[in-house]
Amino acid sequence: MPSLPDMTTPKVETLGGGTGVEQDPHVSDAALRAPFFDWLCRMGDNTLILSHRLSEWCGHGPALEEDIALANTALDLIGHTQMWLALAGEVEGQGRSADDLAYLRDVMTFRNVQLLELPNGDMARTTMRQFLFDAFHAALLEKLSGSTSLRVAGIAAKALKEVTYHLERSSDLVVRLGDGTEDSHARMQTTLDAFWPYTGEMFLGDDVDAAMAEAGIAPPPQDLRPEWDRVIREVLDEATLAIPERRADVHKGGKTGRHTEHLGYILAEMQFLQRAYPGASW
Amino acid sequence: MTSPTTEEVWDWLSEVPDPEIPVISVTELGIVREVRREGDTLVVAVTPTYSGCPATAVIDLEIEAKLREKGVTDLRLERRLSPPWTTDWIASEARDKLRRYGIAPPVEGTASGGLMAARAARLAGSSNLSVACPRCGSARTEKVSQYGSTPCKAAYRCTDCLEPFDYFKCI
Numbered sequence: 001m002p003s004l005p006d007m008t009t010p011k012v013e014t015l016g017g018g019t020g021v022e023q024d025p026h027v028s029d030a031a032l033r034a035p036f037f038d039w040l041c042r043m044g045d046n047t048l049i050l051s052h053r054l055s056e057w058c059g060h061g062p063a064l065e066e067d068i069a070l071a072n073t074a075l076d077l078i079g080h081t082q083m084w085l086a087l088a089g090e091v092e093g094q095g096r097s098a099d100d101l102a103y104l105r106d107v108m109t110f111r112n113v114q115l116l117e118l119p120n121g122d123m124a125r126t127t128m129r130q131f132l133f134d135a136f137h138a139a140l141l142e143k144l145s146g147s148t149s150l151r152v153a154g155i156a157a158k159a160l161k162e163v164t165y166h167l168e169r170s171s172d173l174v175v176r177l178g179d180g181t182e183d184s185h186a187r188m189q190t191t192l193d194a195f196w197p198y199t200g201e202m203f204l205g206d207d208v209d210a211a212m213a214e215a216g217i218a219p220p221p222q223d224l225r226p227e228w229d230r231v232i233r234e235v236l237d238e239a240t241l242a243i244p245e246r247r248a249d250v251h252k253g254g255k256t257g258r259h260t261e262h263l264g265y266i267l268a269e270m271q272f273l274q275r276a277y278p279g280a281s282w
Numbered sequence: 283m284t285s286p287t288t289e290e291v292w293d294w295l296s297e298v299p300d301p302e303i304p305v306i307s308v309t310e311l312g313i314v315r316e317v318r319r320e321g322d323t324l325v326v327a328v329t330p331t332y333s334g335c336p337a338t339a340v341i342d343l344e345i346e347a348k349l350r351e352k353g354v355t356d357l358r359l360e361r362r363l364s365p366p367w368t369t370d371w372i373a374s375e376a377r378d379k380l381r382r383y384g385i386a387p388p389v390e391g392t393a394s395g396g397l398m399a400a401r402a403a404r405l406a407g408s409s410n411l412s413v414a415c416p417r418c419g420s421a422r423t424e425k426v427s428q429y430g431s432t433p434c435k436a437a438y439r440c441t442d443c444l445e446p447f448d449y450f451k452c453i
């Protein structure tokens with residue numbers, strides 16, 4: 001397989017989604033610039049960090065099919081990252097590329113939710129984290145496909161097709177592991193209980209979200225909750241797993257740059273090459 | 283040289299093979315969305331199959347190389363995202379070529395179409411989708427994994443001739 005897609009081909013930055021067909025006034029709206037940039041970083045950092053976590057499985061999967069599926073999912077997500085962060089750089093207007101944003105920002109400026117930076121652990125943890133996020137991601141992208149920002153809508157419509165497969169796969173696995181052996185069931189329930197307090201962050205809105213909602217670019221995150229609840233309930237029921245009776249909004253702050261200790265370690269590995277050899281490409 | 287017509291350019295592009303499935307061309311795959319002129323510049327709009335597909339950059343290079351070889355000097359490649367690529371755009375002739383190459387072509391009408399479709403597919407068990415074996419034609423096949431050797435393919439197995447094969451999954 002050749003190198004990572006597009007991340008290394010500079011011309012794609014300029015190609016972005018510029019079709020020359022439809023203009024998107026939101027992209028050059030100075031009043032929206034700060035929140036729009038921040039919001040796009042949240043989108044791109046979520047997919048970047050989860051993609052990196054999944055790529056850690058490459059060559060270590062418990063079965064060849066799982067290894068390939070995890071790597072393919074990581075690849076889809078890195079593709080989404082390229083699109084979101086390229087657009088973020090364009091909105092910011094400081095000439096930063098998707099690569100610059102991915103490889104040259106420090107931990108406090110990352111905007112992913114904390115759930116996604118947690119270590120892979122076993123397949124129960126990897127699978128449950130994926131499922132909890134996929135259900136949110138799919139609901140979000142579906143709404144974003146109708147965004148007033150044509151650029152956002154275009155990326156979302158593209159990504160949704162792939163994320164639909166992600167959700168199908170993680171749902172199947174949650175059912176198989178939850179309603180599996182005594183051991184796999186116990187691990188899945190323990191993981192679900194442990195991750196639950198991280199899930200609330202996905203639905204917390206702030207000023208950035210309010211500005212996006214006002215402009216019609218993105219839905220308020222709390223509006224995604226009913227659809228997420230429905231999918232989660234349905235799949236967990238089938239998986240014979242119990243929805244935890246504890247608060248969901250305990251561990252939060254990733255969206256504004258407050259992270260767990262784990263993110264620093266991820267960045268140390270992910271950014272090493274660009275930090276040590278600035279401008280290196282292949 | 284005189285500027286080629288857009289029809290000539292389409293013909294040339296039909297000689298550019300997909301790097302991962304060389305029996306079909308980039309035009310048969312349906313990823314070349316437009317060929318147009320902007321003044322002296324020839325513009326070719328290409329859409330990615332999967333957003334992270336590593337072949338995307340290679341395809342751009344091969345399209346450029348082909349057009350340069352034909353004498354085009356003033357060229358711009360445009361990445362087009364909308365509307366997103368769908369397997370419905372694969373030409374019907376290409377479906378037979380895929381089958382002969384050992385890849386089961388996408389079963390029409392099964393594209394992933396958002397949340398509702400995903401739920402329906404899951405509940406109905408989309409793994410029961412009937413994909414004919416490209417080798418022996420048997421309909422008795424089973425899905426091994428929704429993810430295969432490249433982003434666009436799923437892994438299947440024929441329970442009659444026992445051969446594993448790739449299925450070009452719908453998006």
Ligand SMILES: [Zn+2]
Pocket residue numbers: 415416417418419420440441442443444445
């Ligand atoms: Zn067969």
